[in-house]
Amino acid sequence: MYGITASGGLNTIQSHAPEHSSVGESKRLEVADLKKTMRPEDLKARGAAISELSKLAPSNGMNLWKVNVDGAELHLLGTMHREGIIQDKHHGVELLNLVRDKKFDVVYLEVPGNSTGKSLDELAGQVQEVRKGREQLASAQEGGKRADILRAEMRLKQYESVCEINKAPYDDLFLSAAGKVEYLETADSRVQLANHYKDDGDQVRTYRQGGETTDADHGDDTFMTGNENASFLEYGQRLAEEGNDYACCEARSNQWLSDKFFDNKGDYENRNILWVVGANHIPGLLVTLQAIGGDGVSFEPVLPRGQ
Numbered sequence: 520m521y522g523i524t525a526s527g528g529l530n531t532i533q534s535h536a537p538e539h540s541s542v543g544e545s546k547r548l549e550v551a552d553l554k555k556t557m558r559p560e561d562l563k564a565r566g567a568a569i570s571e572l573s574k575l576a577p578s579n580g581m582n583l584w585k586v587n588v589d590g591a592e593l594h595l596l597g598t599m600h601r602e603g604i605i606q607d608k609h610h611g612v613e614l615l616n617l618v619r620d621k622k623f624d625v626v627y628l629e630v631p632g633n634s635t636g637k638s639l640d641e642l643a644g645q646v647q648e649v650r651k652g653r654e655q656l657a658s659a660q661e662g663g664k665r666a667d668i669l670r671a672e673m674r675l676k677q678y679e680s681v682c683e684i685n686k687a688p689y690d691d692l693f694l695s696a697a698g699k700v701e702y703l704e705t706a707d708s709r710v711q712l713a714n715h716y717k718d719d720g721d722q723v724r725t726y727r728q729g730g731e732t733t734d735a736d737h738g739d740d741t742f743m744t745g746n747e748n749a750s751f752l753e754y755g756q757r758l759a760e761e762g763n764d765y766a767c768c769e770a771r772s773n774q775w776l777s778d779k780f781f782d783n784k785g786d787y788e789n790r791n792i793l794w795v796v797g798a799n800h801i802p803g804l805l806v807t808l809q810a811i812g813g814d815g816v817s818f819e820p821v822l823p824r825g826q
Contacts, residue, residue, distance in 0.1 A: 553777035559762030566758025568806040573751035589815040591787035597798030615643040623697040632691040645682040652678040
C-alpha cells in the first residue's frame with residue numbers, strides 16, 4: 520500500500536514496494552508500450568488508476584510532485600498554459616521560492632516560451648507585494664473609511680502595475696529557474712500526433728488545437744487552491760467513463776516519457792530536473808511511471824511548508 524509519511528519537513532506519499540507494486544491495480548507496462556496507440560480501453564484503465572491515485576493526492580498542494588525511478592529523480596509541476604495567474608494562486612509565492620531554492624539544473628517546458636527577464640526572487644517579491652496590497656485593501660474596506668480605502672486602492676494599483684508577471688504566461692515564469700531550458704515537444708509534434716490518430720482511423724479521441732478549451736481542462740477553482748485530490752478524481756473519472764484522450768493528453772505524456780525520460784534516463788541521475796507541464800498531465804504521468812517501474816518507483820507531493 521501507499522502510506523503517508525513525513526520527511527524533511529514535507530508530507531510525502533511513498534511506495535512500500537513489498538506490499539503493492541502499482542497504483543489502483545493498474546496493468547504493468549513496458550517502455551515499448553509507450554509508443555503504441557492508446558485505445559479507449561487503455562485510456563479507461565488509466566483513468567481508473569488516476570481515480571485511485573486521487574485518494575492520496577493533497578487537497579491543499581502546489582501541483583508539484585517529486586518522482587524517483589530507480590535512482591533517477593524528476594520533479595513534475597502542473598500549470599495552466601499561457602495564463603499569468605501565479606499571483607492569484609493560493610501558494611504562488613511559496614511555489615516560486617521553493618523552485619528557486621531547489622536550484623534545478625534543467626527545466627523542461629512543453630513548448631518554447633518567452634523569458635520574463637526576471638529572477639524568481641524578483642517575481643516572488645512582486646507577487647508578495649500584490650498579495651500585501653490586496654490584504655491592505657480588504658482591511659481598509661472592513662474599516663469603512665473612505666480615505667483609507669482610496670489609499671489602499673492606489674497602493675494596490677501601483678503594485679499591480681509593476682508586477683510583470685501579470686503579463687507573463689504561467690509556464691514561462693519557470694524559465695529562470697535553471698541555467699538550461701529544454702522542451703518536451705514542438706507545435707509540429709502535437710500536430711503529428713493528432714494526425715497519427717486520424718490516420719489510425721480512430722474517431723473517438725479528440726484533439727484540441729492551440730487556444731481552444733475543452734471540458735476536460737482543469738477547473739480554475741481546483742487548480743488555484745491546489746486541490747489535487749478533486750482535480751485528479753474529476754479527470755480520472757472522465758477518462759475512465761469516456762475513454763477519450765482530449766488534446767491527446769495521455770498520448771503526449773507517453774511520448775515525453777519515452778523520448779525525454781526513459782531514452783535518456785542516465786541524464787536524470789544526480790541532477791535536479793523539472794518538467795513544467797499542463798496540470799492534467801500530472802496524474803497520468805505518475806500512474807504510468809508506476810505501471811512501468813513497479814517496485815523501483817516512488818513519488819511524493821511537495822506540499823507547502825508547515826503542512
